[in-house]
Amino acid sequence: MKIAVLPGDGIGPEVTREAVRVIEALDLGIAMEEALVGGCAYKAKGHPLPPETLDLARASDAILFGAVGDPDCDALERHLRPEQAILGLRKELTLFANLRPAKVFAGLESHSALRPEVAGAIDLLIVRELNGDVYFGEKGFRQTANGERQGYDIMSYSESEVRRIAHVAFRAAMGRGKRLCSVDKANVLETSQLWRDVIVEVAKDYPEVELEHMYVDNAAMQLVRAPGKFDVVVTGNLFGDILSDQASMCVGSIGLLASASLGERQTAHGTFGLYEPIHGSAPDIAGQGLANPMATILSAAMLLRHSLGLAQAADRIEAAVAATLADGVLGRDLGGTAGTAEIGDAVLAKL
Numbered sequence: 001m002k003i004a005v006l007p008g009d010g011i012g013p014e015v016t017r018e019a020v021r022v023i024e025a026l027d028l029g030i031a032m033e034e035a036l037v038g039g040c041a042y043k044a045k046g047h048p049l050p051p052e053t054l055d056l057a058r059a060s061d062a063i064l065f066g067a068v069g070d071p072d073c074d075a076l077e078r079h080l081r082p083e084q085a086i087l088g089l090r091k092e093l094t095l096f097a098n099l100r101p102a103k104v105f106a107g108l109e110s111h112s113a114l115r116p117e118v119a120g121a122i123d124l125l126i127v128r129e130l131n132g133d134v135y136f137g138e139k140g141f142r143q144t145a146n147g148e149r150q151g152y153d154i155m156s157y158s159e160s161e162v163r164r165i166a167h168v169a170f171r172a173a174m175g176r177g178k179r180l181c182s183v184d185k186a187n188v189l190e191t192s193q194l195w196r197d198v199i200v201e202v203a204k205d206y207p208e209v210e211l212e213h214m215y216v217d218n219a220a221m222q223l224v225r226a227p228g229k230f231d232v233v234v235t236g237n238l239f240g241d242i243l244s245d246q247a248s249m250c251v252g253s254i255g256l257l258a259s260a261s262l263g264e265r266q267t268a269h270g271t272f273g274l275y276e277p278i279h280g281s282a283p284d285i286a287g288q289g290l291a292n293p294m295a296t297i298l299s300a301a302m303l304l305r306h307s308l309g310l311a312q313a314a315d316r317i318e319a320a321v322a323a324t325l326a327d328g329v330l331g332r333d334l335g336g337t338a339g340t341a342e343i344g345d346a347v348l349a350k351l
């Protein structure tokens with residue numbers, strides 16, 4: 001069993017280090033190999049996703065990813081920017097299904113941005129499509145007839161792209177509360193109308209799942225008003241990106257939300273995938289030991305469960321995280337004082 005470890009930029013290496021320590025402590029006989037990705041890869045090798053990094057990812061059973069993004073690189077041409085590395089990995093490896101679970105940890109109800117009784121009910125899963133939408137459409141700058149500069153990004157989904165993510169979401173709903181909310185903007189966008197039509201077609205294969213459609217603006221509101229009403233949410237790349245950051249603050253902090261990005265490729269141990277916190281490289285706190293590593297540690301647990309078939313080890317990590325939080329070991333993002341390594345130490349002690 002082999003994991004490609006891609007720490008990336010900013011707080012990426014800080015949070016990834018703690019997740020690697022947790023995996024090592026479990027002594028599972030997993031080989032781990034590191035490679036450069038993002039801004040640091042651009043600076044060292046001239047490209048945010050060097051071929052050797054992609055080769056390592058392909059040759060591994062799973063990828064543990066930190067974060068990419070570096071303000072020094074924001075003026076580079078689009079294809080050389082650090083963010084292209086994570087977009088490239090998702091696309092090149094056909095990792096189209098992004099699972100972002102959001103659940104309030106016992107004892108953290110009062111740390112949510114919402115009232116404790118509202119937050120306490122949150123237990124939802126966002127299934128975000130990851131290979132299509134406006135992120136991957138034709139884009140560029142052009143001049144209008146009157147000489148103005150215009151930027152454009154084409155939003156589109158093909159029916160096969162919607163169908164495959166719909167099946168992932170319906171299957172996830174079957175394994176949970178059998179309720180699925182599909183989020184779109186079909187009142188305005190043709191891309192969303194097709195999305196909705198295909199979701200309705202796929203629903204026929206899952207008669208036990210209660211399907212609801214919701215416009216994304218309403219969904220953003222309902223996520224704050226009554227987040228406990230959601231079970232599984234399925235949505236496109238852009239809406240899922242935004243709603244999952246919002247969900248993180250309903251739970252308490254963006255430093256708590258993990259994710260798995262999966263495709264169809266099976267290895268000898270499970271489903272090949274990439275695992276990362278939902279947050280970015282947080283340049284505002286990078287290098288200060290302030291980042292909360294829980295999202296990355298929980299991503300490592302998802303990796304063990306989905307890609308390596310090590311469900312018991314995953315359960316151990318998740319229980320250790322829950323116990324650490326219940327003990328009140330909290331980073332600054334949750335109103336506490338614990339630093340990145342201190343949080344990692346506390347999780348190790350609870351394993």
Ligand SMILES: NC(=O)C1=CN([C@@H]2O[C@H](COP(=O)(O)OP(=O)(O)OC[C@H]3O[C@@H](n4cnc5c(N)ncnc54)[C@H](O)[C@@H]3O)[C@@H](O)[C@H]2O)C=CC1
Pocket residue numbers: 011015066067068069070071083086254255276278279280281282283284285290291292293295333
């Ligand atoms: N998958 C990825 O690699 C992603 C990369 N990015 C990139 O990251 C860079 C920064 O983007 P932002 O919009 O600032 O989003 P961000 O998620 O990096 O940070 C947003 C805010 O949350 C805080 N934060 C994030 N993670 C935290 C953690 N683990 N513990 C405590 N506080 C945390 C940050 O300090 C900041 O105030 C950009 O270059 C962006 O493109 C953004 C999102 C995802």
Ligand SMILES: CC(C)CC(=O)C(=O)O
Pocket residue numbers: 083086087241278279280
């Ligand atoms: C940096 C972006 C490419 C992606 C993002 O914000 C995310 O996947 O959450």
Ligand SMILES: [Mg+2]
Pocket residue numbers: 241242245278
């Ligand atoms: Mg995001």
